[in-house]
Amino acid sequence: MSAREDLKRVIQAHAPAVERGQREPMPSKWTFGRVEDETARNAAVLILFGHLDDVPAVSHDSTVPGDLDVLLLERSANLRKHPGQIAFPGGGVDDTDRDVTHTALREAVEETGLDPAGVEVLGQLQIAELPVTNFLVTPVIGWWTKPSPVQAVDVNESRTVFRAPVADLLNPEFRRSVRVKRDGHTHFSPGFVVGERVVWGFTAIVLDRLFNEAGWTIPWEPAPEIVPPFSSKH
Structure with a gap:
């Protein structure tokens, strides 16, 4: 099965939860409070896969083609x-956006x-909670049928x-467990x-879940622990 078909299979598995508007909370090891429904803002992200042009993968023994990439x-x-x-x-979703797919592409x-x-939009995953910024985020999965130049606008x-x-x-070899301390708690x-x-x-977290559900994950635990830059702000 191709990577594109793997992604479509994951989207299909999420479809019932998406239709119900069911949310997917952050893992218990990465929970900074709760989303406040009264003030939460809807948002969307584009998870865009395609085939590499001039940036070859270092890794060759993988569960996916060596030229598969994500933006x-x-x-x-x-x-x-x-x-x-x-x-x-x-x-964030604007009032003028037709739907979350439009939001993800516009952004x-x-x-x-x-x-x-x-960009071919394959579908979406269920809403992910992001308590730190009080967002309800819909991941939209896309496939790059005709890649175009990109840069920081x-x-x-x-x-x-x-x-x-x-x-x-x-x-x-490139997997890590990232440790962040906040308010006396370690996440x-x-x-x-x-x-x-x-x-x-x-x-x-979203990539890790998606890779697991697509059947791409290569066993990696235990991984070295690191502290990321900018960890005092989330």
């Missing part, structure tokens, strides 16, 4: 929330400059945009080393 961005270190973190393109265009005409929001080889994210999330960057927190 990520590095947030500006000057942002008040999630500074310097690696994230999916995405943001991706605004942040990375991609051409949405080259607004350097005040994003430092850089890049395509990460999925085979490298899955490589046990853990999965982590992925991407060159000199570390994917952790919400983005890593």
Whole structure:
């Protein structure tokens, strides 16, 4: 089965929960309070997969093709929330958005400059709770049928945009357990080393779940513990 078909299978498995509006909370090891329904804002992120053009994967023994990649961005270190973190393109739902798919694509265009005409939307996963910013986030899964150039459109929001080889994210050598202390409590999330960057927190949790459900995960525990940069702000 191809990677695209694996993703469609995961989306199909989520469909009943999506129709019910069922949420998926953060893991117990990564829970910073609860979402306040009265003030929570809806948001969407685009998890865009495609085939690498000029950035080969380091890893060769993987459960996915070596040229499979996912689009990520590095947030500006000057942002008040999630500074310097690696994230999916995405943001809050606007009143003018037709639906969460429109939100995810609009935000991706605004942040990375991609051409949405080259993106096939495969579907969405159930809503993920993000208590730190009081967002209810819908992950929208896309497939890049015609890749277009990407870059950080607004350097005040994003430092850089890049395509990460999925085979490298899955490589046990590049997996980490990320430890964050807040208000006297210690929290853990999965982590992925991407060159000199570390994917952790919400983005890593969503990727970890997706990789597990797609059947791509290579056993990696126990992984070395690390403390990420900018861990004092989430």
